[in-house]
Amino acid sequence: MPLHDKNSNRDQLADDIYGSDDLAGSTPKFQFPNAELDSRHVYALVHDELMLDGNSRQNLATFCQTWAEPEVHKLMDECMDKNMIDKDEYPQTAEIESRCVNMLADLWNSPEAANTIGCSTTGSSEAAMLGGMAMKRAWEAKRKAAGLPYDKPNLITGPVQVCWHKFARYWDIELREVPMEHDRLIMTPEEVLKRCDENTIGVVPTLGVTFTCQYEPVKEISDALDQLQKTSGLDIRMHVDGASGGFLAPFCAPDLVWDFRLPRVKSINTSGHKFGLAPLGVGWIIWREEADLPEEEIFWVNYLGGNMRDIALNFSRPGGQVVCQYYNFLRLGFNGYRRIHGACYDTAKFISAEIEKLGLFDVLYDGDRATGIPALCWKMKKGIDPGFNLYELADRLRTRGWQVPAYSLPSNCQDTVIQRILVRHGVSRDLGSLLVEDIDRAIAHLKKHPHQTAITADDASGFHH
Template identity: 55%
Template sequence: MSLHFVDQEKNKSCFDVYTKRATLLPISKYKLEDEPQESKVIRNLLIDELLLDGNAKQNLATFCQTDLSDESIQILMNACVQKNLIDKDEYPQMAEIEKRCVNIIGNLWNSPDSSTVGCSTTGSSEAAMLGGLALKKKWIENRKKQGKPIDKPNLVTGPVQVCWHKFALYFDIELREVPMEENRLCMTPKEMLELVDENTIGVVPTLGLTFTLQYENVKAIAEALDKYEKETGIYIPIHVDAASGGFVAPFLQPDIVWDFRLSRVKSINASGHKFGLTPLGCGWVVWNTKQDLHPDLVFNVNYLGGNMPTFSLNFSKPGGQVVCQYYNFLRHGRSGFTIIHQTCVDHGIFIGEEVKKIGIFDLIYDGRGGLPGVVWVLKKDAKVGFNLFDLSERMRSRGWQVAAYALPKNAQNIVVQRVVIRHGFSRDMAQMFIEDINRSIDYFAKHPMVSGLTQSEGQTFHH
């Protein structure tokens, strides 16, 4: 072996990467080695490791965009890899592109005011927290003017994604979450009104629930708060969590009133890297007017080369995703986004219809009226030798990642399976998916699970 290494050192160019030292011995995985390695060798080793990850095309659990095969996206990302979006003095054109995106999104969400403000974020979770912080700051300001205590702020939501639980914990706010019930899976005005009071900084309806893909009725919630204000004198604003629906509803359900057409809606967050079609790491938060963004959230700094305002939680942020968002806006336009998302909806409806034909499933969401996808449960009287966790695990043997999970508080006895359809999916893939569902069911008929996986052992949902 030692002679082999000596020969290699004398004739380096004669050997490919898989005969180099780093490929003949285990690499140091958890601490730095003393000597450097050849870049191509390490690159190939990492590519080999990444082969063990799932196939993004078959990941029907995530909401995030996985089809980024557009060559222009790759070129634009490479052109921006060294640029810090926060440094607006050094990269003014990238800052201008971000500003254009904010205006396009404000227009998309029917902002009636030319002073719409907002910013890009690393995802909708950061955007949601900025929206929530603005609500808290406004509430504190108003309470101080009234001479009232500010020690017990609360936020009222429906069944929400974990980012709102983080927001409440990080910023000392009581989260009052309307729980799901077996016959009611969304927040409605009735349940919302039971939780609000003078300490409520805002109400957060969700346009595209993580659990069921459905839209909560923002208009009905706003109207209920209008009536509540008339009766009590207490004003409560709305922030809409449109992480997924913000780039779907304007194109597929333009008649649903959920956005800045409602004066009570002060801010909205969305993920560009979901149905906005951009690479991972892009979110947006937009306030209807400058007055809705509290000035305490805006910092002016000058040590990057010039005086500039900033109100994001991060202070170093790549700009490629923002440029790609702008590219998608220019390239697709309204009709392009409509065609893309309608195609995804049609695939979801097809899968739902085929799943229902199998005869052992009931649809909770059939793919119509919300996000592209479908959600189902096993029939209560289904006599099968598996549960949905077993089915999800079996589908992985064919490469499919399908979310199976118990619904949240007060509906935990309901276990669902969910498929999210994103751009890059085809009808052929949908048919192959159904064939693999049937193949898996046939397998369980021959090899029934004695006990199956428990809920705690099963696969959880992906955001």
């Protein structure tokens, strides 16, 4: 470019961004701006701020997918303007959603997979709300038909993620959460039966408990409820929270009976954006049979001259995540999912064995594919004081970018602090080795430079689910 043309083309020069008037001052943060800015300059501003975020690939706290193939990025871009709920305008996206529902019903052994009922959601929490409402409506209908009161519903769960606490609060339901004990960290049939009565709308076992990553014993609980019905007449339905395990057990623990093979399991929710490998923003709820979803929960919308069910809570959301979920189903198939998740389990086992070799920790769950998700968690060994706690270890690891959460367990184990690692697609064996090396270095540093004041739960950095 000739020098005399530089001024007339100044807005096209990359070296002008950080010397421009747009970037000469602070950006608005509390007041709506008046003036327009150059698009390249604004992109640079926002892009630079995002550098201060953590590296999502090193976030071993999150269950959510942090790696995707280039084709997924392309499909997300192509679907950015498609509203998933507008089935009349985007009928093929609606058709793809319907195919995913049928495929999941088949994966989870629905007796009528081709004619089952379900939908996509913004995530597993919304899907759980829909499953919970169906339990409540079905219980209310039975009570009304029998002329019995229906003003005191209760729900039985194990130690659960906050979405079930929200459900109970939003819909005025007593949550009978089975607390942890030091010799029992998950729900058991015995603990469930202690809490059942005529006002129980359902029992929710979790396939991959948030705190310890273990599967709760769905079949054993179902068998116990079958026996309860024989002796008392109480017919209590089950909903499985398969937020993580719903996309793991079918591929890596096929002999585990937890799904619609159990007639008492009426609905299942899962996260497509966790081990379903889809981008953030998609969950699924599937009912075993059409009769298991009460009619009051269904709205009908016009669809190509006919009617189509609408079940989800949200009425405006992008279609890209659903399209990419379908892409993954076609791209990977059963064998692909089994291969990817199997590699994650192998890496979890590897990291777990290396953590045990350090000699300071008791591994509570080691990534066993038959009993939980590809993850691991540990606590300090009793009687050992290495001069630091797990909160301090987590804090030190952040200096290398690793987010390895330390947190106390819920009641009745609040005195137990554990650390947890989620091994997702993209957490390779090599990354696992680097992490273990950094844990070893962090321990050596903390022993040499102990904190003058210990980091506590109140001081520790927060990690999201």
